[in-house]
Amino acid sequence: MQQLDVHSDLTVVGGxxxxxxAAIGAARQGSTVALVQNRPVLGGNSSSEVRVWVCGATAHGVQHFARETGIMGELFVENQYRNPEGNPYYWDLVLLEAVRAEPNITLFLNTDVRTLATADGEITSVTGWQMGSEKEITFHSPVFADCSGDGLVGHLAGAEYRTGREPRSEYDESWxxxxxxxxxxxxxxLFYTKDAGEPVRFVPPSFAKDITETAIPDRRVIRTEANxxxxxxIEWGGELDVVGDNERIRDELQAxxxxxxxYLKNSGRFDAxxxxxxxxxxxxGKxxxxxxxxxxVLTQHDVLGQAEFEDRVAFGGWSIDLHxxxxxxxxxxxxxxxxPDGNYHIPLRSLYSRNVPNLWVAGRNISASHVAFGTTRVMATCAVLGEAVGIASAVAARxxxxxxxxxxxxxxxMRNALRRADASVLGVVDDDPDNLALAATVTASSTYxxxxxxxxxxxxxxxxDLAMVLPVDPALDGLEFLVDVREATSLTVELHDPLKPQNYLPVELVDSxxxxxxxxxxxxxxxxxSWRPEVPANAVIVLKANxxxxxxxxxxxxPGMIYLAHRDPAPDEQYTEQFREWKHVLRRAGLCVRVTGESSVYSAEKAIGGHAxxxxxxxxxxxxxLAWDPEPTLDLTxxxxxxxxxxxxxxxxDVEEDLINLHHHRSPNEILPTLLRDYDLEARDASGNWAPVGSVRANRRRRINHVLDEPRSVSALRLTARATNGAPRAHVVSVRAYRP
Structure with a gap:
């Protein structure tokens, strides 16, 4: 047996x-990171060992323009390109390569942390056993991140925690x-099946559960095409100790x-x-x-009320989902x-222990009530919390x-670091004093x-009733729709304010x-x-049924326009996964519509400062x-x-496109058409001479960093879009410029 000591700026327990x-977020900030995972593969519940799809703020399309950016967004987009079929082993590779691409991360697989040391109330080291290599490894860091799911590190360190369900009276939560x-x-x-092309016999093991003696056939949906x-x-163990009784729970679930x-193979009720x-x-999968x-402590009220936290570091959008x-x-x-009516915010104060000063937490173990945990627990939300913790650990240490x-x-x-990383945070305007672009004047060769x-x-x-979400800047002065009319009639149209910038439902009637x-x-x-909001906003135009x-x-x-159809859900649909009075329709499509006059919704100024x-x-x-302006330019002067x-x-x-790693939803494009495929960057010196800064070809990513070989004194910067990945116009979310 070998005994090793590993020293790093941050130890992340849980892969x-x-x-x-968390590991990638800290590493990109310059921290050295030990990433310790007790399984042979990365990914946790999303890995090929468990195969849970990665749900997040999109809530399977219930929320809009909600897909995560930052590191989780990179993983979604890369997986869509490499793995459009949703192969779980390819997803493992996407994750492994993302970690190995960071030189500041040292990865320890098959390493189970079991003990730790503390001094003066802080963690000084954690020790794990690496299976297979018979190594006992002690990890030393000034700070630690418990991303283990079960929260063993925090528990061993004496961090305060909750299990189970709080009483309604504690936070006045109705659920x-x-x-x-x-x-x-x-x-x-979970399990997967396939068609063998010929009859295959199944002899059940002696421990298989006879589900005809349970409520399962009557209360759950069983289909031959399901996987x-x-x-x-197929869930069990909620009335037991999920960790202490893990072996018993596994045996029961497999039975x-x-x-x-x-039942599928031998009951005679299925073509199987x-x-x-x-x-x-x-x-x-716990x-x-x-x-x-x-x-x-994040609560039901924070989620449903979409509380505006000053220290927001991430957002979620999944339902409060309790079983x-x-x-x-x-x-x-x-x-x-x-x-919730739209995406909600999560504060940094929910991502660290209040009594262990050097312990960050991220994932399903954050500071939340049981009810609020019902939404923060999904994996894409856990991922953006991890990135926030990784960035925060580095910023705090620095x-x-x-x-x-x-x-x-x-x-x-922290706010500036999150923006610079393109992290998943809502409602944060770029006022970073280090961003030189904020002092520039921006112009474009053309604007839609x-x-x-x-x-x-x-x-x-x-x-x-049919609703259209229409972005308005600075005002709406009328619009037109293309219609067929069977007989002369009067059509009623309403304009509603959704009241929150991240919401897309009609709430307050403005005009009709x-x-x-x-x-x-x-x-x-x-x-x-007509409508002239105080700041640029979304209008919800409702065409009443006729x-x-x-x-x-x-x-x-x-971009920015979506369509919703009104429905009257049956009473037994209330509190189901897709329960909404307004359902998304015309996905990736729309109505024939013309907006009266000019709009600044897509102006060049949107690409500096503002929201990303x-x-x-x-x-x-x-x-x-592009047929009119084939190589459009964006200039900063x-x-x-x-x-x-x-x-x-x-x-x-296109954060409206829902990308799921195991592809419960299929997306038709391996590369998102709205991304620029080819572009060039040039800078102009004080003498008026233009010189290349960067050139990108065959791009499939959202965020591209161009680090100059040596600093330059420049008076202007130009981005020239040479081609898109299929969109009819060039889109640029942001251009940022920094000193060396």
Missing amino acids: GLAGIC APEIPDQNTLGSTI GCSYWW VVYGIWD DNLTLEWIGAVP REYRRFVGDH PPGGVYASERGSKHWH NGLTPRQLATERFEL RRPAVEVSAGTMPLAT CSVDVPAGEKRWIQVPL PSVSVHTAETAL RPYGGPQMWMSED WPDPVELGEVVVILDD
Whole structure:
């Protein structure tokens, strides 16, 4: 047996998505990182060992313009290119390569942390056993991040934590039980099948559960075409100790899986003769255990009220998603969901221990009530929390701050670092004093100023109220729709304010009108709605149902525009996963519409400062059609020369497109069309001479860093878009410039 000592700036325990993103986030800030994972592969519940899909703020399309950016966004986009079929082993490779690409990270797989040392209330080291190599490794760091899911490191260090469900009275949460208990969400084992092309016999093991003696066939959906996460409801252990009883839980879950498979193969109720079992999990995917207590405990009210935290570092959007403690054997529905009206914020004060000064936490173990945990627990949200912790650990160390001091006294340092990393944070304007672009004047060779989609691809009867989200800047002075009218009628149209920049539902009525429309086909009708919001905002235009009217649809929609149809859900649909009165329609498509007058929604100024993702509008520069301006340019000009050392270009990776690693949702494009494929950067010196700064070809990424070989004194910077990946116009979210 060997005994080793490893010294680094940060030790991250746990190699799931939270731990991966924490390690990468810190490494990119210049910290040395030891990433310690107790399994042979990275990814945690998303890995090929467990195979849970990576859900996040998009909530399977319930939330809009919500896909994560930052490191999690990079992983989504790269996986979409490398692994459009959703192969779980290829996903493992995407994660492994992302970690190995960072020279500041040292990865320790198969290393199970079991003990730690403390001094004066702080962790000084953690020690793990590396299976297979028989090494005992002690990791020394000034700070540690517990991204282990179960929270063993924090527990061993004496960090305060909660398990189970708090009483309703503690936080006045309507979804909390009246009486507290130790019940949690249970664990899950999944399985995959395939068609063998010929009959395959299945002889069930003696321990297989006879599910006909349970409520499973009546209360759960079993289908021959279902695989993997379609069986998320194979859950058990919520009334036990999820960690202490892990072996018992695994055995019971496998018995249930084999019982379901026996039912599919041998009950005679399914066409399953040619199906065979391809894979069954051996590692239970845990949902819940310890939740550490930080300086802020996130609650149901924070989530549903979309509380505006000054120290926000990430956002979520998944529903509050809670399951019955009895799991697969429960007589009630397998889950209940309460969606916030849009994405909500998560504060830094929920990401560290309030009593262990050098312990960061990220993943499903953050400081949240059981009810709020029901939404923060999904893996893409855990990932963005991990990135926030990684960045925070480096920023705090660089400035000699504790986690609490960074969150409460010097948070502007964290805010600037998050923006520079393109992290998943909402409502944060770029006012970074280090960003030279903020002092520049920005101009473009062209800007798309008259929003219009005019080519019809078909019609849709106005059988129900139909809403269009339309970004407005600075004002709306009317619009037109292309319609067919069976008989003369009066069409009522309303304009609503969603009230929050990250929301896309009609809330407050601003204006309405009734338009008399004569019978006829392909008529452009003028709708005299008007609105001048105090700041750029989204308007929700509602076309009221009218049996005499059909609206013309288009194959495309402009950035920032989406469409929702109203429905009256049945009472038993309340609190189901997709429960919403307004459902997304015309995905990747839209209506034929023309906006009256010019708009600044896509102006060149959007590319400097402002927001780096949709927030009260798409927040990007967009050129005119490439057919008219084939190589559009974006210029930044300074009144006096500046010393330039680095340029960061952030492109549009269409965060409305839902990308899931195991592809519960399929996306048609391996590379997102809205990304620039080819572009060039040039800088002008004080003498007026232009010289290359960078050139990108065959791009498929959102964020590109250009570090100059040597600093230059420049008076202007120009980006020339040479080609997109299919979009008809050039999109640029942000151009940032920094000194050496």
